[in-house]
Amino acid sequence: MGADADAGMGADAGAGTGAAPAEQGAGDEVAGGAGEVWDVVVVGAGPAGSSAAYAAATAGRRVLLLEKAELPRYKTCGGGIIGPSRDALPPGFVLPLKDRIHAVTFSMNGKLTRTRRSKHMLFGLINRPEFDAGLVAEAEKAGATVRTGTAVSRVEQHGAAVPDRRTVAVVLADGETVLARAVVGADGSASRIGAHVGVEMDQVDLGLEAEIPVPATVAEDWKGRVLIDWGPLPGSYGWVFPKGDTLTVGVISAKGEGAATKRYLDDFIARLGLAGFEPAVSSGHLTRCRKPDSPLSRGRVLVAGDAAGLLEPWTREGISFALRSGRLAGEWAVKIAEAQDAVDARRQALNYAFAVKAGLGVEMGVGKRMLTVFEARPGLLHAAITGFRPAWRAFARITRGATTLADMVRTYPLARKALHVLDARQQAAAARNGDGA
Numbered sequence: 001m002g003a004d005a006d007a008g009m010g011a012d013a014g015a016g017t018g019a020a021p022a023e024q025g026a027g028d029e030v031a032g033g034a035g036e037v038w039d040v041v042v043v044g045a046g047p048a049g050s051s052a053a054y055a056a057a058t059a060g061r062r063v064l065l066l067e068k069a070e071l072p073r074y075k076t077c078g079g080g081i082i083g084p085s086r087d088a089l090p091p092g093f094v095l096p097l098k099d100r101i102h103a104v105t106f107s108m109n110g111k112l113t114r115t116r117r118s119k120h121m122l123f124g125l126i127n128r129p130e131f132d133a134g135l136v137a138e139a140e141k142a143g144a145t146v147r148t149g150t151a152v153s154r155v156e157q158h159g160a161a162v163p164d165r166r167t168v169a170v171v172l173a174d175g176e177t178v179l180a181r182a183v184v185g186a187d188g189s190a191s192r193i194g195a196h197v198g199v200e201m202d203q204v205d206l207g208l209e210a211e212i213p214v215p216a217t218v219a220e221d222w223k224g225r226v227l228i229d230w231g232p233l234p235g236s237y238g239w240v241f242p243k244g245d246t247l248t249v250g251v252i253s254a255k256g257e258g259a260a261t262k263r264y265l266d267d268f269i270a271r272l273g274l275a276g277f278e279p280a281v282s283s284g285h286l287t288r289c290r291k292p293d294s295p296l297s298r299g300r301v302l303v304a305g306d307a308a309g310l311l312e313p314w315t316r317e318g319i320s321f322a323l324r325s326g327r328l329a330g331e332w333a334v335k336i337a338e339a340q341d342a343v344d345a346r347r348q349a350l351n352y353a354f355a356v357k358a359g360l361g362v363e364m365g366v367g368k369r370m371l372t373v374f375e376a377r378p379g380l381l382h383a384a385i386t387g388f389r390p391a392w393r394a395f396a397r398i399t400r401g402a403t404t405l406a407d408m409v410r411t412y413p414l415a416r417k418a419l420h421v422l423d424a425r426q427q428a429a430a431a432r433n434g435d436g437a
């Protein structure tokens with residue numbers, strides 16, 4: 001199912017427009033009128049922005065969620081929902097699952113294919129237009145006002161547009177200015193708000209994807225099973241994610257190898273026997289992982305999700321990072337909105353950064369180490385996961401949300417030791433290469 005087909009699907013669940021007056025919150029002015037000051041303005045209505053808006057609206061604050069697209073909108077994404085994503089959804093949110101995955105076929109650039117199965121569901125698959133529109137509807141139900149078709153150009157924390165030091169001016173593409181006590185930037189991987197905050201990235205990857213409608217016989221063959229193929233480029237991999245009558249087929253690799261990444265996708269599709277089916281959508285998108293020490297806030301502005309470069313560096317899984325950081329950002333934005341001075345606002349912003357770094361930051365650190373090992377020795381990883389039962393069980397527990405990669409390394413001496421040994425080998429190899437240079 002492609003973008004056009006999805007376009008009708010979530011229309012009811014999609015965002016409303018205009019400014020329904022919200023309840024009185026931390027600000028003094030009534031939201032909706034001239035000179036209004038919102039408690040929290042959220043930029044971007046992906047999973048991070050919707051979560052932030054939901055959290056702040058649930059706390060009874062006046063929240064405005066701004067989204068440049070009309071909803072539902074397409075987003076290049078596999079739509080894999082692992083346990084931590086499911087656990088971070090608003091209570092009662094029903095996942096619009098297209099398939100439930102119980103088996104994974106692994107291959108090494110098309111070879112050494114092996115399928116592993118699980119009694120338990122490993123993870124679920126959704127279509128992003130429908131999923132994202134559903135989350136926006138939850139934020140709206142919680143009291144957030146949503147404006148779609150509204151692109152934000154920049155935020156200003158000083159200057160003529162800013163009436164006082166407790167206020168941020170959010171400048172829209174048409175020149176209109178919206179005022180807020182706190183802003184959450186959740187505007188994705190090419191974030192303008194992230195640039196304002198000064199987020200720096202240390203890993204940029206290019207993901208290419210095709211949504212391929214297939215006949216029922218082909219769809220049946222994939223039902224309940226995904227394929228993960230460790231790719232020919234360092235750190236690359238490909239996937240087939242079945243969603244009923246459509247397969248989402250994609251690859252991801254370091255940015256800068258565009259032609260080779262495209263070739264990998266074409267070869268991947270061809271050897272799966274899918275080249276004869278016309279994709280409904282073909283698209284590409286960059287993913288970015290943050291430098292661990294780069295900021296998550298500036299003044300009264302926080303960033304979450306892809307805008308903050310919060311993404312698992314190895315798998316490039318980002319929905320759980322977006323949902324979890326979005327919720328934290330919404331909660332801390334409420335406190336920033338209440339802050340009477342810059343010192344208090346800064347304290348709350350630092351608390352947000354601390355919460356993110358202590359949780360998601362640690363997960364990213366372990367993911368980065370895994371990526372380094374995987375880049376150098378993909379065969380080792382493939383052999384472990386397909387031939388060594390504890391490694392497969394660890395994979396299954398992580399995708400189900402029973403644990404995280406970081407927890408595994410913390411809790412299991414064997415996992416910690418394995419990673420240390422691999423780290424040491426990596427360092428030795430790097431040193432050898434350095435000597436030879």
Ligand SMILES: Cc1cc2nc3c(=O)[nH]c(=O)nc-3n(C[C@H](O)[C@H](O)[C@H](O)COP(=O)(O)OP(=O)(O)OC[C@H]3O[C@@H](n4cnc5c(N)ncnc54)[C@H](O)[C@@H]3O)c2cc1C
Nearest residue numbers: 044046047048068078079080152188207305306318319322
């Ligand atoms: C090929 C590929 C496959 C992926 N597969 C998976 C997967 O299977 N599972 C997984 O967990 N993760 C996956 N990811 C990562 C995942 O898609 C992202 O991490 C996730 O979408 C981040 O959510 P977000 O809310 O931070 O940003 P987004 O989902 O990008 O949402 C940002 C929103 O902000 C809006 N916006 C942008 N600029 C402005 C502006 N100036 N003003 C107003 N609005 C604006 C955009 O229109 C958009 O709606 C994949 C990524 C890629 C590239």
